[in-house]
Amino acid sequence: MSKEKVQIFDTTLRDGEQVPGCKLNTDQKLVIARRLDELGVDVIEAGFPISSPGDFTSVVEIAKIVKNATVCGLTRAVKKDIEVAAEALQYARKPRIHTGIGTSDSHITHKFRATREEIVERAVTAVSYARTFVDDVEFYAEDAGRTDNEFLARVCEAVIEAGATVLNIPDTTGYCLPEEYGAKIKYLRDNVKGIEKAVLSCHCHNDLGLATANSISGVVNGARQIECTINGIGERAGNTSLEEVVMILRQHPALDLDTNINSRLLYSTSKMVSESMGMPVQPNKAIVGANAFAHSSGIHQDGVIKNRETYEIIDPADVGVTESAIVLTARSGRAALAYRAKKVGYELTKLQLDDVYREFLKFADVKKEVLDDDIHEIMQVCKLGEIRAV
Ligand SMILES: CC(=O)SCCNC(=O)CCNC(=O)[C@H](O)C(C)(C)COP(=O)(O)OP(=O)(O)OC[C@H]1O[C@@H](n2cnc3c(N)ncnc32)[C@H](O)[C@@H]1OP(=O)(O)O
Numbered sequence: 001m002s003k004e005k006v007q008i009f010d011t012t013l014r015d016g017e018q019v020p021g022c023k024l025n026t027d028q029k030l031v032i033a034r035r036l037d038e039l040g041v042d043v044i045e046a047g048f049p050i051s052s053p054g055d056f057t058s059v060v061e062i063a064k065i066v067k068n069a070t071v072c073g074l075t076r077a078v079k080k081d082i083e084v085a086a087e088a089l090q091y092a093r094k095p096r097i098h099t100g101i102g103t104s105d106s107h108i109t110h111k112f113r114a115t116r117e118e119i120v121e122r123a124v125t126a127v128s129y130a131r132t133f134v135d136d137v138e139f140y141a142e143d144a145g146r147t148d149n150e151f152l153a154r155v156c157e158a159v160i161e162a163g164a165t166v167l168n169i170p171d172t173t174g175y176c177l178p179e180e181y182g183a184k185i186k187y188l189r190d191n192v193k194g195i196e197k198a199v200l201s202c203h204c205h206n207d208l209g210l211a212t213a214n215s216i217s218g219v220v221n222g223a224r225q226i227e228c229t230i231n232g233i234g235e236r237a238g239n240t241s242l243e244e245v246v247m248i249l250r251q252h253p254a255l256d257l258d259t260n261i262n263s264r265l266l267y268s269t270s271k272m273v274s275e276s277m278g279m280p281v282q283p284n285k286a287i288v289g290a291n292a293f294a295h296s297s298g299i300h301q302d303g304v305i306k307n308r309e310t311y312e313i314i315d316p317a318d319v320g321v322t323e324s325a326i327v328l329t330a331r332s333g334r335a336a337l338a339y340r341a342k343k344v345g346y347e348l349t350k351l352q353l354d355d356v357y358r359e360f361l362k363f364a365d366v367k368k369e370v371l372d373d374d375i376h377e378i379m380q381v382c383k384l385g386e387i388r389a390v
C-alpha cells in the first residue's frame with residue numbers, strides 16, 4: 001500500500017532569502033524555482049510581494065514559469081499586502097496566499113499592543129479577504145510555539161471558518177521541544193472544530209538545533225505539510241532542512257509517510273543554492289555536507305570497504321552523491337591505504353602493504369590528508385613505483 005504523503009513547502013526563496021548576504025536577483029531566483037519544481041516540492045514560497053518592487057517582480061516571474069508546484073506569496077494580516085500578493089500571483093497555475101499574525105502573548109502585547117480579541121478579528125478579516133482572490137489560503141499563527149494552546153485552537157477554529165485551507169503552526173523562535181511541539185499539533189487535531197477541512201503545517205526554526213526533530217514530531221502527530229529550506233537556511237539559526245526531513249521519512253518506513261521529492265536531486269540542489277547565495281554548507285551537515293559520506297578513520301574505512309552499510313544508513317546515490325569517500329589520514333589503517341593505492345594503480349601484496357603503511361604514517365603525521373600524489377611519492381620512497389598497473 002502506498003504511504004501517506006507529507007507536502008513539502010519550500011521557503012528557500014522567502015525565509016531562506018531573508019538571511020543576511022543571501023539576497024538573490026530575479027534571474028537567480030528563477031533558476032532555483034525551476035530546480036525546486038523539478039525536485040518535486042509541492043509548494044514554492046516565492047517571496048513577500050509587498051516587501052520591495054524586486055521581490056514583487058520575482059514572485060510574478062516565478063508564478064509564470066513554475067509548472068507543477070503551488071506558488072505562494074507571504075503577507076501580513078494587512079489588506080494592502082494581500083492585494084499586492086494576489087496581483088503578483090495572478091499568473092500562477094496554482095496560487096496560494098500565506099497570511100497571518102502573531103498569536104503569542106509576547107507578540108500581542110509588545111508587537112501589536114493589542115488584545116487577543118483584536119488578533120482573532122484581524123486574522124479572520126485577513127483570511128476572508130485573501131479568499132476573495134484565491135481558493136488556497138494558508139494562515140500562519142506566528143510564534144505559535146510559545147502560544148497558549150487553548151488560544152491557538154480558538155484562532156485556528158476562527159480562520160478555518162473564514163476559509164483557511166492550511167494552518168501553519170510556526171515555532172518562530174525555535175523554542176519548543178519535540179514532544180511539546182508534537183503535543184501542540186495533537187492538541188489542535190483533537191480540539192479544533194472543523195480541523196479536517198485544513199492541512200496542519202510545521203514551520204520550525206533551529207535556534208536550539210531542534211527544527212528537524214520538531215517537524216518530524218509534528219508529522220508523527222498529524223501535520224501533513226513541512227515548511228523547510230534547502231540546506232536549512234533561514235532567519236537566525238535557520239529553518240528545518242528540506243533534505244533532512246525528506247530522508248528521515250524515506251529511511252524510516254515504520255513512520256509510513258513519504259514525500260514527492262526526487263531525492264537524487266538533493267545534493268546538486270544543495271550545491272546550486274549554496275553557490276547562488278554564497279552561503280557555504282558546513283562539512284558535517286547531514287545529507288549534503290562534504291563529509292556526510294566521507295570516512296577517515298581506519299576502523300570505519302575497513303568496515304565500509306567490506307560493506308558500505310556498516311557505517312552508512314543512506315546509499316549516497318539516493319541523494320545524488322557519486323560514491324562514499326575514503327579519506328586517508330593518520331587515523332587510517334592498511335585496508336584504506338590498500339583500497340586507495342589500488343584506485344591509483346598499485347596492487348600491493350601483504351608484505352608490500354606493511355612497508356608502504358609504515359612510510360604512509362610518516363606522511364600522515366605531518367599532513368592533514370594524504371592525497372593521490374602523496375601515494376605516488378610514498379611508492380617511490382618504498383621503491384615500488386614500477387609496480388603500478390597503468
Ligand atoms: C517570522 C517571519 O519571518 S515574518 C516575515 C519576515 N519578513 C520580512 O519582514 C521581510 C519583508 N518585510 C518588509 O519588507 C517590511 O517589514 C514590510 C514592507 C512588511 C513593512 O514595512 P514597514 O511598513 O516599514 O513596517 P516595519 O517593518 O517597520 O514594521 C512592521 C509593521 O508590521 C506590523 N506587523 C508585523 N507582522 C504583522 C502581521 N503578521 N500582520 C499585521 N501586521 C504586522 C508590525 O506591528 C509593524 O507595524 P507598526 O509599524 O504599526 O508597529
Ligand SMILES: CC(C)C(=O)C(=O)O
Pocket residue numbers: 015074140141142143168170171172173203205
Ligand atoms: C511567517 C511565518 C510563517 C514565519 O516565517 C515564522 O513564523 O517563522
